[in-house]
Amino acid sequence: MHTPWADWDHVLKVDPDKDLVDGETFDDVCETGTDAIEIGGTLDVTSDKMERVIDACRTHDVPLYQEPSNPAVVVDDEALDGYLVPVVMNAGDVAWVTGAHKEWVRIDDVDWARTATEAYIVLNPEASVAELTDADCEQDADDVAAYAEVAERMLGQDVVYVEYSGMLGDPEKVAAAHDALEEATLFYGGGVHDYDDAYLMGERSDVVVVGDLLHDEGCEAVRETVEGARDGKAAR
Numbered sequence: 001m002h003t004p005w006a007d008w009d010h011v012l013k014v015d016p017d018k019d020l021v022d023g024e025t026f027d028d029v030c031e032t033g034t035d036a037i038e039i040g041g042t043l044d045v046t047s048d049k050m051e052r053v054i055d056a057c058r059t060h061d062v063p064l065y066q067e068p069s070n071p072a073v074v075v076d077d078e079a080l081d082g083y084l085v086p087v088v089m090n091a092g093d094v095a096w097v098t099g100a101h102k103e104w105v106r107i108d109d110v111d112w113a114r115t116a117t118e119a120y121i122v123l124n125p126e127a128s129v130a131e132l133t134d135a136d137c138e139q140d141a142d143d144v145a146a147y148a149e150v151a152e153r154m155l156g157q158d159v160v161y162v163e164y165s166g167m168l169g170d171p172e173k174v175a176a177a178h179d180a181l182e183e184a185t186l187f188y189g190g191g192v193h194d195y196d197d198a199y200l201m202g203e204r205s206d207v208v209v210v211g212d213l214l215h216d217e218g219c220e221a222v223r224e225t226v227e228g229a230r231d232g233k234a235a236r
Ligand code: 1GP
Pocket: 013, 163, 164, 165, 166, 167, 188, 189, 190, 191, 192, 209, 210, 211, 212, 213
C-alpha cells in the first residue's frame, strides 16, 4: 500500500453514529480543507451507518478511509480509498491487538492493497476506546516513546497514533512519540477544539486528528483546526 498520510497534516474523523450540527451537510464536511476523512467510531457503529456517510461523501475529492472497529462493520465500497485498521499497542485485551484482526482475516477476503494498520497508544482512561480495549493508560513519556519505537521497529507499523479521544493530551508525551519515530507517521487525536489546540499538537505530531468537534461545533470550527495543524507543523 502506498502511504498518502505521509503528506497529511489533518484528518477529520466522522463518527457515523453521531449527527452533524443542524443545517450542515457532508458537502460542508468535505470542504473543511482536511486532508482525509476517516469514518469510524467505537460504539454502536453499523455497516448501514457507515454506508450512509460514504454515500454522502462519494462525489467529493477528499480521500475517504474506513476505520473499522470490528470485522462486522467493514464496508466494501469503491468510494473508499482504503481501510485504516487499529491495533492497540497497550491493550489489556489481546482481541484488540490480533484477535479481532484474526477473525476478520478468517471470514473475509481482505483487500490488502488498500489496507493499512494504525498502531494506537491509548492514553485517556475515560475514553470508550480505553474501556473497550482494557488499555493500560498509565504511561509516562518514556513509555510512550518506547511503544512508538516498538510499533515502528519491531512491528513495522507505518502509522503510530497517540490517542487521547475526548481530552487534550500531554504535549510532552506526544513529542516523545514523535522523537522516537524515524519514518513512521505520527497521528495525534483527542480534544482538539480550536486553532491553538491544533497548533500545539501540529508542532508535535505529523497529523492532527479531529473528531467530536465536527459533531459538537461544526465545520467552521474544524476549518480552524486545519489551519492550526498546518501552521503548527510549519513552525516546527
Ligand atoms: C478519536 O482521536 C480521535 O478517535 C479524535 O478525538 O473526538 O476528542 O477529537 P476527539
